[in-house]
Amino acid sequence: xxxxxKFMADRWGRREMLPPGKGRIYWHVLxxxxxxxxxxxxxxxxxxxxxxxxxPVPYEWLHLTTLVVGLxxxxxxxxxxxxxxxxxxxxADMQPINVTLGRVLxxxxxxxxxxxxxxxxxxMLDVVRATTRAATxxxxxxxxxxxxxxxxxxxxxxxxxxxxxxxxxxxxLPDCKVTIDHINLVVQDGPENLWDWRPxxxxxxxxxx
Numbered sequence: 001x002x003x004x005x006k007f008m009a010d011r012w013g014r015r016e017m018l019p020p021g022k023g024r025i026y027w028h029v030l031x032x033x034x035x036x037x038x039x040x041x042x043x044x045x046x047x048x049x050x051x052x053x054x055x056p057v058p059y060e061w062l063h064l065t066t067l068v069v070g071l072x073x074x075x076x077x078x079x080x081x082x083x084x085x086x087x088x089x090x091x092a093d094m095q096p097i098n099v100t101l102g103r104v105l106x107x108x109x110x111x112x113x114x115x116x117x118x119x120x121x122x123x124m125l126d127v128v129r130a131t132t133r134a135a136t137x138x139x140x141x142x143x144x145x146x147x148x149x150x151x152x153x154x155x156x157x158x159x160x161x162x163x164x165x166x167x168x169x170x171x172x173l174p175d176c177k178v179t180i181d182h183i184n185l186v187v188q189d190g191p192e193n194l195w196d197w198r199p200x201x202x203x204x205x206x207x208x209x
Contacts, residue, residue, distance in 0.1 A: 004106055008053065008156040008165060011109035011154050012193045020190035021197075023072035025080075027128045027140075029064040030184045030199065037062055037151065038099055038115065041177040044153040053158025054111070054165070058195055064115055064151050064180075068141040072187060075136055077176045083091050083135040084185060084201045090127050094205040096181040097121055105150055106166060112150035113173065121149045121180070128183065157193075181205050 018024065037099050045056045057063075069075060069083070097120050101113040115121060123165040125147060132140040144150075185200040 004166060005108045005162045007108060008158065008160050008162050009108040010157055010159055011155045012157055012191075014109065015192065016113040017191040017193075018071075018189075020196075023071040023187045023189040025072060025075055025200075026112065026186045026188060027066040027069065027132070028184050028186045029066065029180055029182070030186070030202075031062040031064075031117050031178075032060055034178060036176050037101065037178060039175055041153045043153070043173055044104075044111070044113070044169060046195055048111070048154060048165065051165055051168055053156060054154045055157050056154045057152055061197055062151055062153075063083065063147055063184075063186075064121075065143040066125055066149075066183060068143065069132050069134060069136065069185075070138055070140070074138075074156055079136045080185075080200065082140045083131060084203065086131045086135045087128065087183070087185070087201075090131050091203050091205050093184070094124065094127065096179050096205055097124060099149075099178050099180060100175050101151060101178060104171050104173065105148070106162065108162070109156050110152050111154045111156075111165065111169065112152040113176075115149040115151060115178075118147070118149055124180070124183065125149075156192075 099115045102115040105112045105114050182204045187198045189196040
């Protein structure tokens with residue numbers, strides 16, 4: 001992600017959207033049960049409220065994208081079952097991960113909060129990649145390459161100068177400490193901007209299993 005883009009872009013207009021009934025499968029960390037993540041996202045939304053062309057991420061779907069498994073057409077029900085079972089087995093020894101949100105990342109299509117340190121989250125990524133490979137035979141796809149763990153707070157839906165957005169939000173929000181103790185397998189159905197999400201499984205870490 002570029003730290004300071006000069007222009008924002010229309011994310012939805014630049015992406016090939018899936019039609020309803022077609023989905024994409026993700027390993028996400030969902031933060032619906034983390035009030036502190038909702039609070040920091042709410043502060044970001046408050047600061048950006050006077051600027052058009054931005055679509056806030058619904059609080060229910062605040063997330064950290066870990067890996068794109070693939071399209072629903074390419075993953076069988078048997079593979080999904082194996083994927084979840086394999087993840088439960090491999091994550092049984094994973095300890096909860098403590099990260100900090102606060103540093104703002106700017107991309108022409110999105111505004112996000114970096115999850116730091118990246119190295120603390122790398123073992124989680126390694127496990128879901130190995131799990132996906134074992135259950136489906138596919139490697140999966142990183143949301144960013146190199147992987148930058150982050151929580152998106154808003155997507156850009158218009159072409160406009162980035163400077164007013166950066167001025168309104170700034171480079172850093174008050175630090176938010178978060179403990180990640182699970183990962184979610186989620187199906188996103190149809191066009192991304194409709195937020196038609198279906199959580200398939202929550203896989204807890206360590207003694208929480």
